[in-house]
Amino acid sequence: xxxxxxxxxxxxxxxxxxxxxxxxxxxxxxxxxxxxxxxxxxxxxxxxxxxxxxxxxxxxxxxxxxxxxxxxxxxxxxxxxxxxxxxxxxxxxxxxxxxxxxxxxxxxxxxxxxxxxxxxxxxxxxxxxxxxxxxxxxxxxxxxxxxxxxxxxxxxxxxxxxxxxxxxxxxxxxxxxxxxxxxxxxxxxxxxxxxxxxxxxxxxxxxxxxxxxxxxxxxxxxxxxxxxxxxxxxxxxxxxxxxxxxxxxxxxxxxxxxxxxx
Amino acid sequence: xxxxxxxxxxxxxxxxxxxxxxxxxxxxxxxxxxxxxxxxxxxxxxxxxxxxxxxxxxxxxxxxxxxxxxxxxxxxxxxxxxxxxxxxxxxxxxxxxxxxxxxxxxxxxxxxxxxxxxxxxxxxxxxxxxxxxxxxxxxxxxxxxxxxxxxxxxxxxxxxxxxxxxxxxxxxxxxxxxxxxxxxxxxxxxxxxxxxxxxxxxxxxxxxxxxxxxxxxxxxxxxxxxxxxxxxxxxxxxxxxxxxxxxxxxxxxxxxxxxxxxxxxxxxxxxxxxxxxxxxxxxxxxxxxxxxxxxxxxxxxxxxxxxxx
Numbered sequence: 001x002x003x004x005x006x007x008x009x010x011x012x013x014x015x016x017x018x019x020x021x022x023x024x025x026x027x028x029x030x031x032x033x034x035x036x037x038x039x040x041x042x043x044x045x046x047x048x049x050x051x052x053x054x055x056x057x058x059x060x061x062x063x064x065x066x067x068x069x070x071x072x073x074x075x076x077x078x079x080x081x082x083x084x085x086x087x088x089x090x091x092x093x094x095x096x097x098x099x100x101x102x103x104x105x106x107x108x109x110x111x112x113x114x115x116x117x118x119x120x121x122x123x124x125x126x127x128x129x130x131x132x133x134x135x136x137x138x139x140x141x142x143x144x145x146x147x148x149x150x151x152x153x154x155x156x157x158x159x160x161x162x163x164x165x166x167x168x169x170x171x172x173x174x175x176x177x178x179x180x181x182x183x184x185x186x187x188x189x190x191x192x193x194x195x196x197x198x199x200x201x202x203x204x205x206x207x208x209x210x211x212x213x214x215x216x217x218x219x220x221x222x223x224x225x226x227x228x229x230x231x232x233x234x235x236x237x238x239x240x241x242x243x244x245x246x247x248x249x250x251x252x253x254x255x256x257x258x259x260x261x262x
Numbered sequence: 263x264x265x266x267x268x269x270x271x272x273x274x275x276x277x278x279x280x281x282x283x284x285x286x287x288x289x290x291x292x293x294x295x296x297x298x299x300x301x302x303x304x305x306x307x308x309x310x311x312x313x314x315x316x317x318x319x320x321x322x323x324x325x326x327x328x329x330x331x332x333x334x335x336x337x338x339x340x341x342x343x344x345x346x347x348x349x350x351x352x353x354x355x356x357x358x359x360x361x362x363x364x365x366x367x368x369x370x371x372x373x374x375x376x377x378x379x380x381x382x383x384x385x386x387x388x389x390x391x392x393x394x395x396x397x398x399x400x401x402x403x404x405x406x407x408x409x410x411x412x413x414x415x416x417x418x419x420x421x422x423x424x425x426x427x428x429x430x431x432x433x434x435x436x437x438x439x440x441x442x443x444x445x446x447x448x449x450x451x452x453x454x455x456x457x458x459x460x461x462x463x464x465x466x467x468x469x470x471x472x473x474x475x476x477x478x479x480x481x482x483x484x485x486x487x488x489x490x491x492x493x494x495x496x497x498x499x500x501x502x503x504x505x506x507x508x509x510x511x512x513x514x515x516x517x518x519x520x521x522x523x524x525x526x527x528x529x530x531x532x533x534x535x536x537x538x539x540x541x542x543x544x545x546x547x548x549x550x551x552x553x554x555x556x557x558x559x560x561x562x563x564x565x566x567x568x569x570x571x
Binding site for chain 2: 003007010014018021022088089090092093094095096097098099100101254255257258259260
């Protein structure tokens with residue numbers, strides 16, 4: 001266990017600065033700032049009926065942040081944890097060292113999680129600042145709107161990125177499968193009426209928001225036809241996804257052989 | 263004493279493609295050259311040896327251990343892969359320090375060893391440059407440095423001389439000799455016989471995934487020298503020259519080709535080369551060019567396995 005922890009820490013501290021200067025991180029940052037940019041534009045142009053800050057925050061948060069930005073950025077970042085080393089053929093150096101192979105997944109994912117959390121926190125804050133510029137009448141931007149959204153964004157980022165990172169221990173191109181799953185399967189299921197919604201991460205993120213949020217969020221109840229789970233269950237499932245994904249990914253990584261071309 | 267490598271009926275295939283088949287050998291130690299043409303199975307054998315791959319059949323033991331994902335073995339093993347891959351955004355020193363720390367060394371010791379390894383491959387001055395800016399030969403030296411920096415008992419190097427200029431090549435061969443002199447087992451793969459010859463007497467010869475020979479390099483060289491060689495001679499009057507060449511000792515066949523080309527087969531290349539100028543002058547044949555066919559391992563392999571195919 002000590003060997004695993006120290007190797008994970010080594011991978012974490014080595015990967016973190018590399019991540020900060022990578023083009024992938026820059027791309028993710030740009031994508032993450034799109035909702036804030038859109039909110040800024042919406043609150044800047046003169047509309048016939050100006051929206052309220054709460055309306056902009058909940059609508060943009062529900063659709064843009066939760067359903068597009070969080071899965072997209074988390075999958076792009078998370079999928080690189082193992083797959084990048086395979087693609088760059090540098091995995092050999094790490095797998096012929098006396099360290100637990102699982103440390104590669106855990107250490108690199110931990111670095112990704114830190115960077116992703118900072119990016120998503122920044123993106124959400126800027127989005128809420130932009131939404132706060134709205135001048136229309138109606139629900140305002142209170143803590144019951146802000147905090148459930150911000151915490152759901154961060155939890156979603158961790159859950160999706162952990163799943164994508166673990167996927168890299170199984171397949172060569174986890175980004176393709178991850179994005180396919182997030183948008184074609186989960187995006188589809190989460191928005192279809194019926195109990196299928198409960199099988200998605202989106203359902204639990206929405207449940208978290210609905211359970212924690214103010215009345216302003218209640219107009220999205222019609223999207224959760226399967227009903228919602230309480231906040232504790234939602235958090236338990238989301239944390240569980242992270243733990244199980246990393247455990248299964250680590251297990252697979254410890255046993256799998258990778259064919260790296262010369 | 264535990265052999266450096268022991269393989270029994272070792273085989274590895276990729277789907278329907280055979281990478282290695284029925285290889286049984288014991289390598290005691292010292293410097294061993296793993297020789298074979300491209301696609302002979304050298305890299306597959308080395309990947310099995312360092313535990314990057316699992317055997318499809320048979321067994322392999324390295325320093326007495328099964329290698330796949332064996333952390334205890336990796337403390338005593340250094341591996342320089344063939345693929346030209348390193349973390350381009352790290353400096354050479356950062357790369358070595360990181361990998362030494364992954365080998366369990368504390369940061370100060372890792373830094374000290376990284377510096378020493380860079381010195382051994384003559385990269386001290388470039389040590390703080392990003393590897394992405396390095397030439398192919400410099401990257402090769404970084405790969406060698408990371409394989410030896412932790413003082414392993416066995417160093418496995420897949421085509422370590424690729425991309426090196428003659429000076430770096432000479433230094434690298436000296437480095438391998440120094441490692442062996444200090445008691446380290448060194449396994450070096452190459453597809454060039456004379457590279458291996460410069461380094462060691464012990465050669466493992468692979469061909470099309472099979473073990474062809476295991477023995478002293480001079481014997482393999484002698485085999486290469488004894489086998490019939492083909493010489494292509496272009497001449498103004500190839501017919502006159504062909505008749506005359508049949509008198510030369512060792513010439514076993516002469517065939518007339520197109521456009522003044524003669525295809526000569528000889529078991530005594532030296533004799534042919536010595537007598538050809540005089541014969542060409544006497545016969546006024548007007549020799550324009552002479553080409554000795556490829557003396558690489560590929561043709562030797564073809565000769566060696568010709569009888570068993």
